[in-house]
Amino acid sequence: MVRLEAVTKRFGETVAVDNVSLEVQKGEFLTLLGPSGCGKTTTLRMIAGFEKPTCGSIYINDRPVDNLPPYKREVNTVFQNYALFPHMKVKDNVAFGLRIAGLERSEIKRRVDWALDLVQLTSYGDRYPHQLSGGQQQRVALARAIVCRPRVLLLDEPLGALDLKLRKEMQLELKSLQRHLEMTFIHVTHDQEEALIISDRIAVMESGAVHQVASAAEVYEKPATLFVAQFIGDVNILKVTVADGDGDEAYVQGTESKIPIAVEEHRRYAPGQVLNLAVRPEHVRIGERGARDTGEPQAVLGGVVNNLLYLGSTLKVQVVLPGGDTVTAAFPNSSGRPEFRAGDQVCLSWPVSAGRLLGQ
Amino acid sequence: MSRKFMWFYVGLALFFLYLPVLILVVLSFNASRLNVNWTGFTFSWYAELWRDRDIMLAARNSLLVAFVSTAISTVLGTTLALGLYYRRDILNRIVDGLIYVPLVVPETVMGISLLAFYTKMGLGLGLTSVILAHVVFCIPFVTLIVQARLAGLDYHILEAAMDLGATELRALLQVMLPLTVPGIVAGGLLAFTLSLDDFIVTFFTAGPGATTLPIYIYSMVKLGVSPKVNALSTIMLAITAITVITVVFLLRTGSNGRKAHEKAQSSSVTGLPFT
Ligand SMILES: Nc1ncnc2c1ncn2[C@@H]1O[C@H](COP(=O)(O)OP(=O)(O)O)[C@@H](O)[C@H]1O
Numbered sequence A: 001m002v003r004l005e006a007v008t009k010r011f012g013e014t015v016a017v018d019n020v021s022l023e024v025q026k027g028e029f030l031t032l033l034g035p036s037g038c039g040k041t042t043t044l045r046m047i048a049g050f051e052k053p054t055c056g057s058i059y060i061n062d063r064p065v066d067n068l069p070p071y072k073r074e075v076n077t078v079f080q081n082y083a084l085f086p087h088m089k090v091k092d093n094v095a096f097g098l099r100i101a102g103l104e105r106s107e108i109k110r111r112v113d114w115a116l117d118l119v120q121l122t123s124y125g126d127r128y129p130h131q132l133s134g135g136q137q138q139r140v141a142l143a144r145a146i147v148c149r150p151r152v153l154l155l156d157e158p159l160g161a162l163d164l165k166l167r168k169e170m171q172l173e174l175k176s177l178q179r180h181l182e183m184t185f186i187h188v189t190h191d192q193e194e195a196l197i198i199s200d201r202i203a204v205m206e207s208g209a210v211h212q213v214a215s216a217a218e219v220y221e222k223p224a225t226l227f228v229a230q231f232i233g234d235v236n237i238l239k240v241t242v243a244d245g246d247g248d249e250a251y252v253q254g255t256e257s258k259i260p261i262a263v264e265e266h267r268r269y270a271p272g273q274v275l276n277l278a279v280r281p282e283h284v285r286i287g288e289r290g291a292r293d294t295g296e297p298q299a300v301l302g303g304v305v306n307n308l309l310y311l312g313s314t315l316k317v318q319v320v321l322p323g324g325d326t327v328t329a330a331f332p333n334s335s336g337r338p339e340f341r342a343g344d345q346v347c348l349s350w351p352v353s354a355g356r357l358l359g360q
Numbered sequence B: 001m002s003r004k005f006m007w008f009y010v011g012l013a014l015f016f017l018y019l020p021v022l023i024l025v026v027l028s029f030n031a032s033r034l035n036v037n038w039t040g041f042t043f044s045w046y047a048e049l050w051r052d053r054d055i056m057l058a059a060r061n062s063l064l065v066a067f068v069s070t071a072i073s074t075v076l077g078t079t080l081a082l083g084l085y086y087r088r089d090i091l092n093r094i095v096d097g098l099i100y101v102p103l104v105v106p107e108t109v110m111g112i113s114l115l116a117f118y119t120k121m122g123l124g125l126g127l128t129s130v131i132l133a134h135v136v137f138c139i140p141f142v143t144l145i146v147q148a149r150l151a152g153l154d155y156h157i158l159e160a161a162m163d164l165g166a167t168e169l170r171a172l173l174q175v176m177l178p179l180t181v182p183g184i185v186a187g188g189l190l191a192f193t194l195s196l197d198d199f200i201v202t203f204f205t206a207g208p209g210a211t212t213l214p215i216y217i218y219s220m221v222k223l224g225v226s227p228k229v230n231a232l233s234t235i236m237l238a239i240t241a242i243t244v245i246t247v248v249f250l251l252r253t254g255s256n257g258r259k260a261h262e263k264a265q266s267s268s269v270t271g272l273p274f275t
């Protein structure tokens, strides 16, 4: 539906978007996720036509759009600050695109009513934007964009200005709206939790580059880079040096311990290579000696309990390794209180397959 | 102590600024022809103005020049501001800088250069040349005021209009222009007052048949200040004051409306955990 081919955008010296290639499927909910300033908005604005790529091409519905102005592209945008027309009533805001398109009066009215109903603002048509709350303004912006039935809807942090509770509600609403309309959504956010909840696929960006494009589960469980692993969810990162031999074992830096590491067929590590081992806290087990689990090979490390953090649904245990690094383990509180305390010597373990090896 | 000093200072400023004006207004109602002593209240000077054909002609000229040059400069100044708003390329930045030139060129210099220019172009001096000259110095004021208004608007509004299918021109005319109206009206009213009481540029560019009020007053004063001049000045003062007050009012309500709009937006931003 939307395809970016090696798109780069420079503003003078700044490289806002760096050689990004991306394909968005029809009917897909894709999220561009990344920290502030990583080029999400710029990417969206290039798709909408407000910025021209410095190099590379953009295709919408298999048509190159590089020379099309915004008003000729079959996309509509929900702006970050809504950008409602302050001098027009809500219904006129929503009708704007339809009037430009030259639709008949009765058809405009029908579509405006449909869109306002969809965002649950049926009785607000005669108000002005400044008479609405932030959440309502956001819905008007949404209605104004979807009423035109674009092939692709672009949303730039549409929930960014809402308070937490409203935002959570709107996330689910956006998601069901997208399913209902079967419209392609490209959504931008810096909130990783929102991205995980809302998206079919997530494109994780940093410094203008796309690190990984994958489903929420894959981005979380199989991060492609160290940045992705650290940006999404909590993670323990250990520096390891690949040991001599088959490359299926590694020394954890700062300790004497050697642990087994996962070996994938297509990727072999050379002895001496320094890697980052990423392990999610929920995969780490703590036992007095060794792992209870059998079957799957385990990586085992010794350490001293430093801190227990009670977080309601989970308990986090911080264990300090001999080298000074801290490994956090997370337990659901429903599984009962563990019987160790700060200062206890414990054994950490995790399934070898749960450890992900990443370059710098 | 410092507060007392402040009041003294303010009082002094007001004294020098407004007392002469106040005296002028009072004397315009003074029955005495000699101007200094109050001998009784009268409207006769105003009535005399009305009967003075030369003065009425000058007033007619002044109003004609002011209306026409205001209309032209408001349209051109607004167009310029809108054009400069939507595209930020090098050429536009240069024009943006050049707008300020007429504001800083000494009026005498502008008057002389316009005079030389019109003469060179073979344009006879008269009302037309005065109107053209007024348009020249009014445009920057209109443009600056409209630009100030535009700067307070969210640029994304223009983009949103284009996103919804409006061409640049349509977006500017249907969305930005209505939002700019308070600025346009304020700019126009300011142009009107500037034109109405301009002396220097008019002095250089007006021909014999194109005497405006300020020029006429000047020629009257050369023969001694008559109470008629006071009356005429009072009328001009009233017109200008009303216009300027309207401008200030418009600019304020304009920005207040904007503030209300922003407030509605930012009220939702307060609970914001990020950004
Ligand atoms: N119009 C512009 N001129 C210059 N630099 C810009 C412009 N727009 C964005 N940038 C820069 O490009 C980078 C990416 O910006 P942006 O796409 O807005 O990031 P994000 O939306 O991910 O926060 C930032 O460093 C920003 O300063």
Ligand SMILES: [Mg+2]
Pocket (backbone or CB within 6 Å): A037, A040, A041, A042
């Ligand atoms: Mg952004």
